Structure formats: C-alpha cells, structure tokens
Amino acid sequence: MTIETIKKIGVLGSGTMGGGIAQIVAQSGYEVLLYDINTEILQKAFGKISGFINRAVEKGKMTREEADAAIERIITTTHLANMAGCDFIIEAVPEKLELKQTLYEELDTITSPEIIMATNTSTLSVTQIASVTKNPGRVVGMHFFNPVPLMKLVEVIGGAISDETAVQITVEMAKRLGKTPVVTKDVPGFIVNRVARPFYLEALRLLEEGVADHTTIDRLIREGGGFNMGPFELMDLIGLDVNFAASVSVYEAYFHEPRYRPSLLQQRMVESGRLGRKTGRGWYEYGGGEK
C-alpha cells in the first residue's frame, strides 16, 4: 500500500463533517464513494456539496470544468458492501462507540486488509475502535476541524497499535487534501481539544473569583494577548453546552486531573438554557437576527 495507489476514497457519514470531507476529497482529484443510511440524507448532502463547489466557481476559485469534474467524481451509496472498491476509508458517523465498532467490524470483512481506515472521532479512543478489527494496525485517527473546507488542520492519530506506515500514509493523504497534518498520540482530546481547555477554564475561574467581568476578560485576552476572540465570545460561538461537555469529557478521560476540572458556573449557565449564539443568549445577548 502506497499513497500513489490510492484513487478512490470511501467516506462514511454524510453529515457536517462527512459532507465537508467528501467535498475536499473530490476537489483534490480523488473519486469519492459517499455512504450514509438512506438516500434522502445522501441526496441532501450531495446537494449541499455541489452547492459549495458551485459557489467556489462564482468566487473565481475554480473553473466551471474543474467544478463539474469534482462533482462528477462523487458517487453516493447506501450499500456498505460497495466500500470493497475503495483504497482508503474516512469515517465520520455519529460519535457513538458501539455504532463505530459495529461499522468497523463489517468494514473489516468487506475491504481488503491492507487499506487504511481513518476515523474522524473527536473524543473516542482510536485504539478502542481499532480493537474490533482483525488487522487493527490499519486503523488510525484523522481528525478534521469544522468547517472542513476552511480549516487547515488535521490531527493524525496513531492508536496504541496502529502501524507506523498507516500513520505516515495518512499524513501524506492529509497533505494531498490540502491540509496541514500534525501527528499525535491517542490521548483524550488529542492536541487541540486538550491543550485548549485552560483557555476556557482559567477564564471561568477568573470570572468566578470576580477578578474582572466577562467583557473585560474577553477584551484583555483580545487586546492584551492578540487572540481573535475572547474565551466567553468563543464559548458563545461554540455553544456553552458543547464546550461544557468537552470539558467534562476531557476531565473524566484524564481520571479527574485537577487541571481540567470543569466550572460550576458554566454548568449553571448550561442548565439555564443560555447556550450562546444558537439560543440568542449566552454570556452575551444577540440581536433578533440570530437564532
């Protein structure tokens, strides 16, 4: 198995992440086999993807011919057995361990044993997903960021028993998809979701202590530190519930490491239903325009 022999890539799950991944894979010149549970979902996803690609033409980022060719390279399917013809698999189905494990068990019998299967999981252990396959060395993590076409970063995760060559080929694949790969061990939160925790947690502690109000903290982080957004603005954008869940999950996964202790204040905010921009109010209030 080498990177050059890869022509056709299977993408499992056509949601937020799978759709974005299918788009960049097709735009990078690969054939895409996009799989989901029913044709309705697939049709919707296909419509979205071709919409994004067509918009790129309007913005002058791509020629009409390139766009048409990219769209033509995407084939959808509801039959997992069709993955047999793929040379590389990227999985982006919902974040449930049993669901992913069942899928990998099936894929293990369908695909040829040397092709790489890469999971886009954010919080699960790549090693645990790989463990259900007969050849776990070929299972790696390939963690994209949302929105996939815009975010340059891909974390490539070598599980405890992943083959080094599988990791290296996945790194090369990420580059061919126009991304900047970084290699990380299979630890909870990988790099970004782990290292970023104190950005929120420390800001919440400062607020709890009354060192400054949230507006002042955001301002000091932006104007003093040069960050694009302050922690409270960013929590509102991400969704307080999603951000809180990430903190709890990292805290649990590291066996209650005190550095990751979640914030009670944030928990109360989540309980109150002020979840950020998506509910019109979080740390800040958002005008009628936003949902």
Next chain:
Amino acid sequence: MSHVWVIGDGTPAYEIAKLAQSAGHLVFTSFVDEKGNPDELIYEQSQQGFAPFTRQPEANPDVIIEAIIRKSKKLTAWRGYAVELRKSLSDTPMLVSTLSASATEISAWVARTKMVPRQSIIGWATLPPIEHSSAVELLPTQFSNERALGLAKDFFTSLGKEPVIIKDCVGGVLPRVVASLINNAAYALMEGVASAADIDAAMKLGTNYPYGPLEWADKIGLDQVLGILEALCEAYGQDRYQPAPMLRQLVYAGHWGKRTGRGFYEYR
C-alpha cells in the same frame, strides 16, 4: 518626558524599559541577578538597547516599574532596595508586577520595611511581546490612592497601551490564561503526545491562537512562566497550577527561551 526606573530581571522588564525609552522617557534600569541582588547586570540584551545598569540616578524617578520574575528573588531584591528607596521616594508611584506576587502581598512586605507608603503601590500585568499588546492590566490594592493610579494610567497611556483595571490577584487575566495554556502544552510535550512544532501548529491552525503556546513561552521566558505558575500554586494550592516537570528542567538547565538561545526551541 519623565524619569522611569525599571527594576527587573526578565523579558517583561527588558521590554517595558525599551518601550518606555522609545516613548521618550528617560529610563534607568536596574536588573537583579540570580540571587536577587540588585545592581548587577545579568541581562544580556540590555546592552544592545538602552544604557546598561546605572547606579541610582541623581534625580528622583516619576515612576518606578518592577518586574522581577520569581517571588523569592523579588522579596530579596525589595529588601535590598528598601534601604535606598525609603530616603526620598514617598510619593513615587510604584508599579509592581503581579506575575509573581499580588500587589497586596507586595504592599505587605513594603509596609514592613516602610520604604514607601503602600498607597503608592499599584500592580501591573501583561505578557511579552508587550510591543504587540494594546491593553495593560492595572491592579490597584485596597490601599492604592487615586493619585498613584492616575500616574500609573498616564504612564501606560504614554506607551500607547490602554490601562484596564481589574481586581488585585496573582497573575492577572492574560498571564493566568496563557501560563495555564503553556503549562498544559508542556505536559503534552513531556508526555510525548506530539512534537513542540506540531503542538504549536495545531493550536494556531485549529483554534486561531496568535502564537503556539510553546513558542509563546520562549518569547515570555520560561523563567517568567515558571514564576507565574509557582506564584499561582502558592496562592491557590498545588493541583491546578503544578508546573510541568519538563518546564522546571528547562529552567534549571538555563534554557529560558529566545533570550538565552534555547527554550522549547533552539535559536541561533
């Protein structure tokens, strides 16, 4: 133009002295050495920028800025200064760095030595590269008077930094958040999660940070980062802020970052 004294031993002291000088102030610097002795120049870069250490200048300063990076050194240095300063500086605002102790704590030392009235003491906090930040945190204590606070604001405004007032604490907002990020990145590096370059790239590309935490540490000075974490440990308990052993090892080895040619990265 005013007379500014900068007392310190790390990157923040150097940067603030340089900024004050380019803003047209007459700057006198006094750097403390490893043992906390004042009067001895250990800071290489000061030779390139402004006049190296001057003995206590004849004229009284209009403002004194302190940025000594470790609490132990700070205490010793302040004792050293006490004798000289108490003579004639009763009204001079004294801006003390809260990166290694809160302004209230420093006020307590100072009150004991009777060197200056604690009304003149105001905490200040920010992080290198100070040149790039447009806001500076000011941390008045319950004793600080309006006059000192006003002069502190004027001084930072003269450097083009907007002063933002917060409650006195150890660290301040930006230093606490960034030191915690750096510490967490140092643990990840120590545990072999990824290389320093990959950790930094991930944080810049994945979350849009202005610098990767490890390269930022090299700019701030690992000695200063450790100073912040140690002060936080003392104030809040050991668990959350326990410095990564790797960070300590680098500091012991003299790899303090950019200014020593090596920190998490090597520089030539």
